[in-house]
Amino acid sequence: MTGWHVDDQMLRRYVERVDSVAEGASVEQHLLTCERCRSRVNSAAYAAVVDLGAVLDSTLAAVEVPRPSAFERLLRIAGLPPHEARMVAVASAFRGVWLVGVATVLAFAALAAKVGDAGGLWFFLGVAPIAPCLLVAFSYDRRWDPALEPELATPYPALRLVLLRTIAVLALALPVVLLLGLVVPGQTPLVWLLPAVGFVALVLAASTWVSPLNAAFTVSGAWLLVVGLVVRRTYSAGVVLEPRIQVAFLVLAVGSFCVFLARERHLSQLRPWR
């Protein structure tokens, strides 16, 4: 680096753009290597060209502010106000990874039902009704929710948040389950619907006593056990599909939901035994 630097006249000519091509090129090449002259140019630049302060603000916004995920944008299109779309979408459950995982499991289950024997059918019967309630629990369980205790002391109604997330999960999961149910031979797709909804309502209600995931795992485990036992005894899917059982699930769904609404204040307070 030689001792040559941009003198004040040259600087002025450069900023005012009355220099020649050669001089301009010379200054520009020099600026690439000389920090001192750059800082002199900078002070002229702030007054001259663009509102660099405003540009800094919007650049920082682009850099710091989290960008909405695809799911969040989907929710906005569906009509949710932007701030609520963010609150709902930010749950771990809606991360692409998990949704893909759940869909994969269901797909395999449907495949097993189609290709395999009665065993495959039972596999689907076991997995399909519990997938939605597991995903719902995951969407607002404190361990996976963005903020554990601090959230308890915020004014936003916990009930609304849980319901919004539940609806989002159902809007995603139920069509998938129904579609896959079409693949399963011999049964009407809707047969999985009531058990799935029933379990979701049951988990919601139970989450006013215990943590949602604990409730969901318990319900899921119990169901898989029941399915397993029925398989051993009857080798037929007929049992679940009887109208009596379907009505029972409907009653379970409605009853649980009522309990859930009645006890909703417990959603935003600590449960003594977590």
Next chain:
Amino acid sequence: MDGPPSDAVLLLRVAERDVGAFRALYERHAGWLALRLARRCNDGELVADAVQDTFVAVWQKPRSFRGDGDVAAWLWGIAIRRLVSRLRRRSDVEAVFGRSETVPAAEDEVLLSVEYGDLGAALARLSPEMRAVVQAVVLDGLTAREAAQVLDVPVSNVKTRLYRAKAQLRAALAEGMS
């Protein structure tokens, strides 16, 4: 630690998500980058957007600076390409490479040749189209294709003009020496 951190050090910190270092980098470079960009494009808003694009790109890929050469040169490479990219999307805005606001008067031409020698005078005597190409490719570091995009001419045109410009400059220099 003595003295303020170098640009390369700031970049490393940006890679570690240090917003303070990012701000410092902005404060050091946004000014001259904006000025230089504005000399190629009259639209102030476009220049502002290009500056923002540049720094967002710096934030997203700070490690793409390989440590070779000046950070300033690397930044310019990003900035000019961001400007080109923005210009391509806008048909109403024109790039003004290589154009100076005033045409040098006769005595200034003499001064020019005194200060920069014959090269300076020869440059000034190039036709505007050839000067634009020289500015874009030689001085600003664009590829022939990028220059073609921003000047809105076919690539072959760019290459021809560049060839001719170089020939003309060489001839002018040879002339001057003899």
Next chain:
Amino acid sequence: MTASISLRGVGRRFGATHALTDVDLDLCPGVIGLLGPNGAGKTTLLRLLATALPPSQGDVRVLGRDVEVAAERTEIRRRLGYLPQEVGFPRGFTAFAFVDYIALLKEWNEPVARHAEVRRVLAQVGLSDLAAKRIRAMSGGQRRRLALAQALLGSPPVLILDEPTTGVDPEQRVTLRTVLAEIARTSVVVLSTHQTEDVAALCERVVVLDGGRVRYDGPVTELVGRAAGRVWLADRPDPAATVSWRTGTGRYRNVAAEARAGVEHVEPSLEDAYLLLRADRSGAGVVAR
């Protein structure tokens, strides 16, 4: 002046365990320190104040509102900032994203105002430069400050802080003290801590809890005054002292329930007074550290 927070006959039970019994308190704007050993009920008390837990008996009123009435509880939460003892951070979140999420829950719906507020509280705790950093890449002390930042959103009139300075290095602790002192001019700040130095530096008022009961509630100076004339230095641990320990200079600091004459007295610290208070109940005896 009416108290910002008042508790009357408050108790909290967990099954057979009584975490809090018979607590009566009136708290006004300023910084109130909550001292006590582990299991004394500090966290439970703070949770009650933050409306995160309902009382088993008694009344808790914050800013004139009853915590047990749902609508009033929501109103309290609009004016409350809470820093729990442990905060779980979500995976993959940056500092900014986390505080932004809490701000959403605190009804900051408008993005421009919300982002400005997020930056403001991050600056208050000295985390501006780390705004875009992933939380999992931050140190324990930085995470603690981040957790404090979310409590500061909206400059709430009531601030409940459970061990805000744990894991925070001494330099940053000084910054935090300045921030809290500033806020305490118009807000009630209740903070629990194990460090008596924090209380001594920050609080005008201290509440000492032990076994779920209030053992002392009053000015810090008065509590310290109780230990006047009861603290002295010696070359050996004094058998007649209630508590005795070796200091950095190699000499022994002794604290006793009764004033003693003819010994090298020193100015009592809050820690001395606190130890005396605790020892008061658990019986005399030399405790060498």
